[in-house]
Amino acid sequence: MFANFRLAMAWLHTWFGLVLGFVLMVVFFFGALSVFDREIDRWGIPASRFEPQPMPSFDKVLKPVFESMQPTQESIDRMRPRVDGPMPERYDTVRRWGAYTTHRDPVLGVFAGYEVPNAKDPDEAIFASRTIDPRTGAALPDDRLKIGSRFFYPLHYSLNFHWLDLGYWIVGLAALVMLAALVSGVVMHRKIFREFFTFRPRKSTQRSALDLHNLTGVVALPFHFFFAFTGLVIFAGLYFPVTHTQLHPLHELHEQHEEQETGLPQDRAGVPAPLASVDAMVAEAQRRWASRGMAGEVGFLALQHVGDANGYVSIYRAGTDRIALTGEGIHFKASTGEVLHEDPPPTAVASVAEFLTGLHLQHFRHWLLRWLYVLGGLAGCVCIATGLVFFVEKRKRQHAKQGSSGARVADAMAVTTVTGMLVATLGMLIANRLLPENLPNRGDWEQYCFWGAWLLAMAHAFWRTAPVAEGRLAPAWREQCWAVAAMAVAAVLLNWLTTGDHLLRTLAAGYWPVAGVDLFMLVSAALAAYAARRLGRRVRGAADARAMVAEAARA
Amino acid sequence: MPDALMLLAAVAASVAGMGWLALAMDVHWEQVRGDAPRRPACVACLRALGALALAASLALCLAVDHPSMAALVWVMALAAGALAVAMTLAWRPHWLAVLVMRAPGRVGA
Numbered sequence: 001m002f003a004n005f006r007l008a009m010a011w012l013h014t015w016f017g018l019v020l021g022f023v024l025m026v027v028f029f030f031g032a033l034s035v036f037d038r039e040i041d042r043w044g045i046p047a048s049r050f051e052p053q054p055m056p057s058f059d060k061v062l063k064p065v066f067e068s069m070q071p072t073q074e075s076i077d078r079m080r081p082r083v084d085g086p087m088p089e090r091y092d093t094v095r096r097w098g099a100y101t102t103h104r105d106p107v108l109g110v111f112a113g114y115e116v117p118n119a120k121d122p123d124e125a126i127f128a129s130r131t132i133d134p135r136t137g138a139a140l141p142d143d144r145l146k147i148g149s150r151f152f153y154p155l156h157y158s159l160n161f162h163w164l165d166l167g168y169w170i171v172g173l174a175a176l177v178m179l180a181a182l183v184s185g186v187v188m189h190r191k192i193f194r195e196f197f198t199f200r201p202r203k204s205t206q207r208s209a210l211d212l213h214n215l216t217g218v219v220a221l222p223f224h225f226f227f228a229f230t231g232l233v234i235f236a237g238l239y240f241p242v243t244h245t246q247l248h249p250l251h252e253l254h255e256q257h258e259e260q261e262t263g264l265p266q267d268r269a270g271v272p273a274p275l276a277s278v279d280a281m282v283a284e285a286q287r288r289w290a291s292r293g294m295a296g297e298v299g300f301l302a303l304q305h306v307g308d309a310n311g312y313v314s315i316y317r318a319g320t321d322r323i324a325l326t327g328e329g330i331h332f333k334a335s336t337g338e339v340l341h342e343d344p345p346p347t348a349v350a351s352v353a354e355f356l357t358g359l360h361l362q363h364f365r366h367w368l369l370r371w372l373y374v375l376g377g378l379a380g381c382v383c384i385a386t387g388l389v390f391f392v393e394k395r396k397r398q399h400a401k402q403g404s405s406g407a408r409v410a411d412a413m414a415v416t417t418v419t420g421m422l423v424a425t426l427g428m429l430i431a432n433r434l435l436p437e438n439l440p441n442r443g444d445w446e447q448y449c450f451w452g453a454w455l456l457a458m459a460h461a462f463w464r465t466a467p468v469a470e471g472r473l474a475p476a477w478r479e480q481c482w483a484v485a486a487m488a489v490a491a492v493l494l495n496w497l498t499t500g501d502h503l504l505r506t507l508a509a510g511y512w513p514v515a516g517v518d519l520f521m522l523v524s525a526a527l528a529a530y531a532a533r534r535l536g537r538r539v540r541g542a543a544d545a546r547a548m549v550a551e552a553a554r555a
Numbered sequence: 556m557p558d559a560l561m562l563l564a565a566v567a568a569s570v571a572g573m574g575w576l577a578l579a580m581d582v583h584w585e586q587v588r589g590d591a592p593r594r595p596a597c598v599a600c601l602r603a604l605g606a607l608a609l610a611a612s613l614a615l616c617l618a619v620d621h622p623s624m625a626a627l628v629w630v631m632a633l634a635a636g637a638l639a640v641a642m643t644l645a646w647r648p649h650w651l652a653v654l655v656m657r658a659p660g661r662v663g664a
Contacts, residue, residue, distance in 0.1 A: 194580070196577075196637070196641075197573070197577045197580070197583060197637065197640055197641040197644055198582075198641070198644075199641050199642065199644070199645040200645065201645050201646070215638070215641050216638070219633075219634045219637035219638055219641070220634045220638075222630050222634070223630070223631065223634060321621065322621055322623065322624065323621075323623045323624055323627070355623055359627055364624065366620070366624060366628070368562050368566075368628065369624070369627060369628050369631065372628070372631035372632065372634070372635060373631065375631070375634070375635055375638070376631060376634060379634070379638065
């Protein structure tokens with residue numbers, strides 16, 4: 001079919017890259033934003049603009065919160081088809097209470113899982129969750145969307161497309177194709193070392209785009225490879241759901257073995273029991289960590305089988321200073337507070353798994369590495385975007401001659417996914433500041449604004465790429481660059497007008513979550529305006545050249 | 556030395572190292588130094604210098620963080636260094652002349 005291996009690789013790289021490049025662009029861009037998901041949450045929810053807090057006292061703050069929680073009507077309705085018979089009014093048999101925090105969280109997310117009587121799968125639980133102010137235990141409004149951690153972040157790995165979990169599968173396929181694209185890209189690239197530092201911005205658009213594509217692909221190759229790979233590792237359980245299908249009996253057996261080894265009961269005893277002071281257990285866990293030379297804060301706190309004689313409390317150390325998310329778990333008997341089990345140091349395999357997931361999820365404290373990840377993610381975006389531009393540049397003249405609209409459609413899609421995505425993101429942030437404070441389901445409206453802005457950008461992209469069909473540059477790029485610049489400045493101004501937190505104040509107070517988001521948007525605005533001006537100059541240059549040719553022809 | 560400064564030094568070492576490796580290549584040497592002659596020994600010397608700087612960058616990363624984290628910081632710092640050098644070569648190549656102890660004058664000026 002192909003004359004040689006390199007041509008086969010080129011075909012694979014071109015066509016799979018084109019089709020899944022649009023998905024990968026979304027994955028890379030929102031992945032880069034997710035590095036600062038919690039900071040974006042602070043920007044979007046002004047009531048949560050205070051310093052990160054440690055895990056609060058369980059006995060004083062968390063216990064009353066957990067006791068007042070119940071699943072929402074929505075999750076009860078979702079559970080209904082998987083239950084034989086009617087659903088109960090209240091859920092009182094608690095399977096698990098949990099709270100997870102990191103060094104960047106001012107507010108605390110807590111969850112509770114309850115047993116569902118007559119559930120078709122008796123292992124399935126129904127969940128309730130809440131976000132609280134850990135200083136007081138007061139609940140934050142449920143319909144206030146955490147734009148960073150509940151919208152941009154899931155968009156990164158599921159496209160927020162949950163029907164049949166299809167979003168996860170599309171992203172998984174894209175990650176797999178990305179790995180193939182990296183390998184085939186390296187095979188195609190003849191001068192990987194000779195042109196390692198090469199970017200020639202003054203050459204033709206096609207050449208410059210290819211230079212930039214190679215440069216951003218090659219220098220960040222380890223990043224691209226590791227993030228595509230670890231992303232697949234994180235969702236391996238979803239892509240290969242063997243533990244609860246083919247290997248179900250083995251899984252059950254393993255649970256029994258684990259119970260025997262650790263003394264942590266899998267099931268309730270059915271005998272009610274009181275709960276001892278969890279704060280005392282936390283103090284004991286911290287004392288034990290300190291004695292191992294690993295003093296630290298609590299990252300994850302979980303209570304299993306609450307109110308039962310088999311109940312136990314698991315306390316995990318926050319992985320602030322290492323790659324793994326949490327670790328050094330210590331488990332206590334809930335009714336007495338005696339230590340049941342201390343997790344042994346992880347095995348080699350477990351350490352590798354923790355490292356791979358941890359390096360991708362990055363809950364550690366390392367601001368330089370965080371920014372380097374953003375750089376890696378944006379380098380990936382540049383790599384994909386220039387790949388798309390190269391695809392169009394290479395074909396547009398030929399397509400113009402043949403009267404084919406292939407290049408035009410590809411260019412319109414490229415505009416939609418590159419600048420259109422920025423328009424959608426900024427549209428959402430602007431909506432976040434403009435929508436009335438007490439609008440019911442405010443978070444849903446923010447999401448409609450996001451998708452609406454993206455649709456508008458797409459319509460504009462298809463409308464304003466007509467010149468590509470004649471082999472010229474699409475004005476859509478330049479116009480959307482101007483839109484991005486204007487919208488980014490507008491978002492910063494709206495943040496000032498609606499919250500009073502202007503840059504001078506946030507910078508003076510050293511409040512980086514909001515100052516950082518504002519500064520990032522201003523820098524983006526400057527870059528977008530610069531790009532728009534350069535594109536304008538290029539269009540005028542081309543028009544002048546054509547006019548001179550026409551003039552010469554007439555003379 | 557505080558951690559932040561050590562990390563800054565690690566990134567600087569990575570940029571310098573990548574810069575020296577680039578200067579060991581004929582195309583980039585011409586971009587930076589124009590017709591200024593360069594002996595073959597100089598190429599080897601630039602390469603060695605580049606490798607040393609990158610190794611120094613790794614050492615600095617290891618001095619600050621747990622090895623698992625230091626490895627990630629170093630790999631990403633290399634990418635940042637290479638990008639910085641490539642962009643400098645594209646827009647302001649003569650700036651890299653400071654790496655060979657020359658004032659960053661315009662080539663041919």
